[in-house]
Amino acid sequence: MFDLKMTGMTPFVLALVGALLIACQPAATPTSAPYDIRPLDQVSDGELPQIVDITDTDAVLIFESSIPLACSVVYGKTTAYGLISVDQDMAGGAHSGHHPLLLGLEPDSEYHYRVQGTAPDGTLYVGEDGTFRTLPAQEQVDVNLASLEAGARVAAVSSNFGGAANDQSWGADSAIDGSRGTAWSSAGDGNAAYIEIELAETAQLHAVEVWTRSMSDGTAQIFAFTLTTDGGEVLGPFTLHDAAQAHRFEVNVTARSLRLDVVDSSGGNTGLVEFAAYGMPIAD
Structure with a gap:
């Protein structure tokens, strides 16, 4: 048995030992956040995203969601994607009509794309991988005289x-x-x-x-x-x-x-x- 004698330093020593014991305890594991990820078709009303207005260097994705979403599309020549585009709307935030532009494409090439949108409650809706092909390189027949390139x-x-x-x-x-x-x-x-x-x-x-x-x-x-x-x-x-x-x-x-x-x-x-x-x- 230990014979503990109280002195003027005893409260200080006990506090120090307690602090050291607490510091040596393993860090608590944070509780995992309840992320809610769902298929995009749950908010598509049967009309999945479409790639339209395809040219040799760009394209437009159109999608009407049944609830407001902050929407983006990742795209690239493989399912690793590598490029991303968001809605061209200065108002920002979530909305239902989506039309991001897919720029910087190469002529006559196949591209993969996937759409995802976040609802105001944090739910993430993710689409399936899709593909489209750009047009062959186009020769410009009519010169736009009102362009910066033409000196306007x-x-x-x-x-x-x-x-x-x-x-x-x-x-x-x-x-x-x-x-x-x-x-x-x-x-x-x-x-x-x-x-x-x-x-x-x-x-x-x-x-x-x-x-x-x-x-x-x-x-x-x-x-x-x-x-x-x-x-x-x-x-x-x-x-x-x-x-x-x-x-x-x-x-x-x-x-x-x-x-x-x-x-x-x-x-x-x-x-x-x-x-x-x-x-x-x-x-x-």
């Missing part, structure tokens, strides 16, 4: 979302950069939005293409617009039936610049995914 520039714009410069995200240059993965957005201009494109030189134009942007809440979509040349000639109004693609309109006009004015829209941050003009330059 933005001469004027009503505004850019967030006060961005023309060459920044949501800036006006995104309307003429030749990429459907970017877009120009005004800062809430609605029907007052406009953008003026100056071509590298005067041209005899025979067609224009206009692709309006839109948001998942139904705003930002342009329904009708006019075009005004640098000579003052007004064309239109032209009607845009949807925001799913570029719409082509035949024209017959000589111009160095074209100003697009919104006539009717769903309001909000109206803008363009792409603007194009086709024709033949005229020597000055």
Whole structure:
């Protein structure tokens, strides 16, 4: 038997021994989180994700979920994927209409893809692996004279979302950069939005293409617009039936610049995914 004698240091020693004993105990194993992972078809209403608008370098995935989801798609040449895309919606968050762009693809190649979405309650919905094939490399027959590549520039714009410069995200240059993965957005201009494109030189134009942007809440979509040349000639109004693609309109006009004015829209941050003009330059 030990004969424990209390001294003035005894409480301190006992506290120290207790602390050491606690410190030497193995760390407690954290409780596993109850992750909820379910098949995507539970929220697909029978309509699984589809790859549409396939070109030689990009494609669009469309999917309508029965509940709001924050959606993404992984893709690549194997089931290791390696690339990821999310919805192009500045509002962010969860919604039901999904249309992420799959960019950076190689012509005439098979790609794997898988869709996943997270619900606001944390449930993760995961789809099956799917495949699609890009088109063979396309030769461009008609040159877009209203592109940055062709020497066009933005001469004027009503505004850019967030006060961005023309060459920044949501800036006006995104309307003429030749990429459907970017877009120009005004800062809430609605029907007052406009953008003026100056071509590298005067041209005899025979067609224009206009692709309006839109948001998942139904705003930002342009329904009708006019075009005004640098000579003052007004064309239109032209009607845009949807925001799913570029719409082509035949024209017959000589111009160095074209100003697009919104006539009717769903309001909000109206803008363009792409603007194009086709024709033949005229020597000055």
